[in-house]
Amino acid sequence: MFIPMIQVQKSMGMLAACLLIAACGGNHNARQVPQDTVTTASQSLLPDNNLLVPGKSVGFFLLGDADSTVIQELGKPDWGNAAMGKAVSVWYTDDEPDFPFSLFTSRDMGNDETARIKQIRVTSPRFKTVQSVGVGSSLRDISDTYPLQIVETYNQNGQTYTVYNANEGIAFEVDTAYTCVAVIVHDPDVHISSYAPLRPEPQSHR
Template sequence: MARFTVLLLAAVSFMACNQPASKNVKAEQTTVTSSSTSSEVDKSSVSNNQLIVPGKSIGQTALNDNGADVTRRLGRPDAGDAAMGKSMSIWYANHDSTSYETMIFTSRQMGTEDETSRVKQIRITSPWFVTKDSVKVGSSFEQIEDLYQPKKTAWFKKDLKKYEIYQANGIAFEINNEQKCTAIMVFTPDVKPGATYLPFYDNLNIY
């Protein structure tokens, strides 16, 4: 399937499905700005809208959710592509392609009784989302390694910088040269290493 290009909202669009998308974006950007200055997460303040659950969900979007329902909640992506029952969408914070992004890969089983397009993988770059162990974008690899013991499974280059991908059970982390997490992905635990990330990258190198 060809490389998908896409644009739109904010990773925070995961927040409130009962509010207009533009308000969701503004509210989340405020939250991200205020919370990302701290390396520690106050567990008592983490809502389900922020929670990353390996193998299950990020915020309000869960694996195997109906793709059409997710799009209705987050709003229409600026662009997208689909082929052979698979599709990718990206939402950018404040419609700014240099800002935080949410990527969602969906797939449908063609020729089966249920051909509903389902969410299979979710990737975010916003530090607003966090695991119950206080891991988020910006966390150190040392912290991630202590908690998840992930295995290095792939790498890619972007803007001449190298990023390593480390995978654990139902979750993966992109790590830069400074040993900081730059993105987090959630997927079903049965996905094979490497195949997990293929929808997101066209220059992936698998170990």
């Protein structure tokens, strides 16, 4: 059967146009979809430097890690006290000089001479749990999130503070206005009767 040349040319032109559109569409999807997937995956894997995880961590610092991980990040402590394999270290960082960051570490003398992190105390409001609980939270908001029990009351600079502990491995220091002024992350399996050593002495502020 004879097919006019002009019809052949039109058919070929339409076929080429369809292939071109399909190719462009395929390339567009190939570029965009994997990129979106990679971006989402990367974001989900990024650690949160401001996250409080009860019984586990504060930001990048993990309970059970060597204190050297903090020293590498923050430098030499601004204040400290040590005895019998136990130590308290306090930092006043340049970007948050009014919010001391404290560690309580201990060594398993004779078995493990590494000073390992047992408790971390923060006073900066930038640290929050996944429920947005942290310094600045009200006692009501905290108690709505965690079952609490009073473990200590102390006086400092003429003010009275109460320490509330939760079984998950987190404790909250609350002032007389029922506002959180400090958060302590600790091992939930270890009974801690007092958190006083983690509070820096007033003269330790540089």
